[in-house]
Amino acid sequence: GAQGTRGAARFGAVMCCCGPCAMYRRSAMLSLLDQYETQLYRGKPSDFGEDRHLTILMLSAGFRTEYVPSAIAATVVPDTIGVYLRQQLRWARSTFRDTLLAFPVLPGLDRYLTLDVIGQNGGPLLLALSVLTGIGQFALTATVPWWTIMVIVSMTLVRCSVAAYRARELRFLGFALHTLVNIFLLIPLKAYALCTLSNSDWLSR
Numbered sequence: 001g002a003q004g005t006r007g008a009a010r011f012g013a014v015m016c017c018c019g020p021c022a023m024y025r026r027s028a029m030l031s032l033l034d035q036y037e038t039q040l041y042r043g044k045p046s047d048f049g050e051d052r053h054l055t056i057l058m059l060s061a062g063f064r065t066e067y068v069p070s071a072i073a074a075t076v077v078p079d080t081i082g083v084y085l086r087q088q089l090r091w092a093r094s095t096f097r098d099t100l101l102a103f104p105v106l107p108g109l110d111r112y113l114t115l116d117v118i119g120q121n122g123g124p125l126l127l128a129l130s131v132l133t134g135i136g137q138f139a140l141t142a143t144v145p146w147w148t149i150m151v152i153v154s155m156t157l158v159r160c161s162v163a164a165y166r167a168r169e170l171r172f173l174g175f176a177l178h179t180l181v182n183i184f185l186l187i188p189l190k191a192y193a194l195c196t197l198s199n200s201d202w203l204s205r
Contacts, residue, residue: 011066011110015102017065020075027167032057041097046200049094056101085189093192128187152179
């Protein structure tokens with residue numbers, strides 16, 4: 001989120017400069033244009049997730065990627081659940097692919113950024129394992145996995161409370177509902193994305 005982006009910007013290494021919100025120095029872009037235009041995955045052309053891919057190329061070449069809080073940008077966002085899930089599927093695939101591309105870059109950056117990348121990828125994995133453990137307990141013993149539920153609820157409330165406190169806005173507590181979206185929609189979708197990384201379809205017109 002924005003907090004993670006601001007944190008990474010302290011080290012001049014925002015890990016993903018979002019497409020509609022990003023500007024690049026022309027000379028930097030030209031120096032990487034050949035690599036950018038020939039993005040491949042397993043030998044096949046890959047043209048989604050290009051914003052994250054370009055960001056990693058910039059960092060690999062030694063450029064800084066900055067966050068400008070005063071910048072204003074407009075974009076189109078999903079307005080139906082189907083469009084949202086297709087967007088998230090593209091993003092999940094590109095995140096998995098380009099996280100691997102980012103690993104060689106991380107040792108040259110601050111240790112905070114390594115921890116941030118581990119947290120961004122490890123957090124959803126731990127949530128998925130917790131959900132699978134809870135389902136397994138319920139299936140095998142016919143008992144409700146209260147400990148698993150309480151841990152997920154507690155972590156969600158802590159995360160949302162910190163966000164609400166730092167933003168000074170109570171509405172951030174409503175972000176707790178996103179945990180349900182994560183569990184029932186995004187975790188299965190990310191599992192599917194991981195199994196279909198070679199698919200480069202944009203899933204749109």
